[in-house]
Amino acid sequence: MKNIVINGGRKLDGSVSLQGSKNSALPILAASAMVNGISVIHNCPDLTDISAAIKILRYIGCKVKREGNTVIVDASCAGRFDIPEKLMREMRSSIVFLGALVSRFGRGSVTPPGGCEIGLRPIDLHLSALQRMGVVIEEKNGRLECNAPCGVRGCHISLAFPSVGATENILLACVTAKGETVITNAAREPEIVDLADFLNRCGARIRGAGQSVIHISPAKELVPVEHTIIPDRIIASTYMACAAAAGGAVSVKGVIREHLMPVTGIFETAGCNVMFSGRELIVRVPRRISRIRYLRTMPYPGFPTDAQAVVMAMLATANGTSVITEKIFENRFRHVPELSKMGADIRTENGCVAVVEGVERLRGAKVTATDLRGGCALAVAALGAEGETVIDSIHHIDRGCENFELCLTQLGADVKRIQ
Numbered sequence: 001m002k003n004i005v006i007n008g009g010r011k012l013d014g015s016v017s018l019q020g021s022k023n024s025a026l027p028i029l030a031a032s033a034m035v036n037g038i039s040v041i042h043n044c045p046d047l048t049d050i051s052a053a054i055k056i057l058r059y060i061g062c063k064v065k066r067e068g069n070t071v072i073v074d075a076s077c078a079g080r081f082d083i084p085e086k087l088m089r090e091m092r093s094s095i096v097f098l099g100a101l102v103s104r105f106g107r108g109s110v111t112p113p114g115g116c117e118i119g120l121r122p123i124d125l126h127l128s129a130l131q132r133m134g135v136v137i138e139e140k141n142g143r144l145e146c147n148a149p150c151g152v153r154g155c156h157i158s159l160a161f162p163s164v165g166a167t168e169n170i171l172l173a174c175v176t177a178k179g180e181t182v183i184t185n186a187a188r189e190p191e192i193v194d195l196a197d198f199l200n201r202c203g204a205r206i207r208g209a210g211q212s213v214i215h216i217s218p219a220k221e222l223v224p225v226e227h228t229i230i231p232d233r234i235i236a237s238t239y240m241a242c243a244a245a246a247g248g249a250v251s252v253k254g255v256i257r258e259h260l261m262p263v264t265g266i267f268e269t270a271g272c273n274v275m276f277s278g279r280e281l282i283v284r285v286p287r288r289i290s291r292i293r294y295l296r297t298m299p300y301p302g303f304p305t306d307a308q309a310v311v312m313a314m315l316a317t318a319n320g321t322s323v324i325t326e327k328i329f330e331n332r333f334r335h336v337p338e339l340s341k342m343g344a345d346i347r348t349e350n351g352c353v354a355v356v357e358g359v360e361r362l363r364g365a366k367v368t369a370t371d372l373r374g375g376c377a378l379a380v381a382a383l384g385a386e387g388e389t390v391i392d393s394i395h396h397i398d399r400g401c402e403n404f405e406l407c408l409t410q411l412g413a414d415v416k417r418i419q
């Protein structure tokens, strides 16, 4: 088993280049299966979730090569429309392959997806949207057998919640459907815009991605293109939280300022100085950060649920009491008992409200990463804590953070990975 060991209490001072966005790369890799030819996808981070997507692509018959951070997908020979349970269970995003399979083959066979255990995570919105588009879904032996006997047809879909995954699945399924599709209450995350940009470059006709109403006119077929994945706004927020917890100043290179607007205000309220210079972000941290009176997670452009855990870890030593409400997932406070082992004073109510009483200092402890962002939160806390923290179950962190220890070391932290 591997652990990350962090000796805390060192101020950070350094610069790091931001990785590509995992949550953009995953649906774009799924989309590459719909292209009859070779897609070249740059800035694709080297993560276990991306490897899981590549395994699915290979299983359905694509030829896939990785050259550094470029993934090259030749989908011209793709021929299978079923995904084995073992591959589906490796991550949540395996479900977006369903939209891609249905679009390319008119059918798909999948099982419910896996992924971080942060809530119930149903897929009802994905499935009801596909059904409206003429896909007949039958459950057989724990598998979802999906068929569009008369082809996928465009229609009006109004989402009950702006689900990121459901919006992606609809986009994938409908770009070559018969007739116009309109999605209302669509997710507006930058990752949706990146997927739409990729598909449009391939010949799709998507208008309005990034807004609540998206219009999709039918395209004949998708042609191969090169595409560069957007930078990972959640990892940028993670490095900002690392600085806020440890003190000092950190520069993150390769950011898109607009994507970080939902989080920068929070860091400023906590007393940090956040500056942008082109694609570089510099965060300077006061001696002790201040509490955030009230923070709640919301769909984009609200404060992202994926940054909740790391911001909670930084607030554990803020001056005063912060209240965090988690509005997206039911089970996203699993890092709280682990932070408590380090001396944090956090009380949760109904699983969705956390009251964080800032303490002067955390202390190193042996803790367990419970999910990807919760694992990152433990690293944030450890950087500001006194003494040594050992984080186990770091496979969760490897799902989403590329070269995590190396990047933290570049920022001046004392971090190593041990076997």
Ligand code: EPZ
Binding pocket: 023, 024, 026, 092, 093, 116, 118, 119, 120, 121, 122, 123, 124, 125, 126, 127, 161, 162, 163, 164, 165, 166, 187, 305, 306, 328, 329, 330, 372, 373, 400
């Ligand atoms: C995406 O998950 C991200 N994952 C998550 O990041 C992120 O936390 C989430 O969006 C919200 O921003 C990827 O992009 C791979 P949702 P997704 O569908 O698509 C409910 C990370 O750490 N819902 O927007 O699964 C659902 O239960 C991960 O990188 C339904 O009820 O999120 C949740 O409460 C974790 N029925 C809410 O909507 C459905 O059919 C938002 O989920 C679908 C969703």
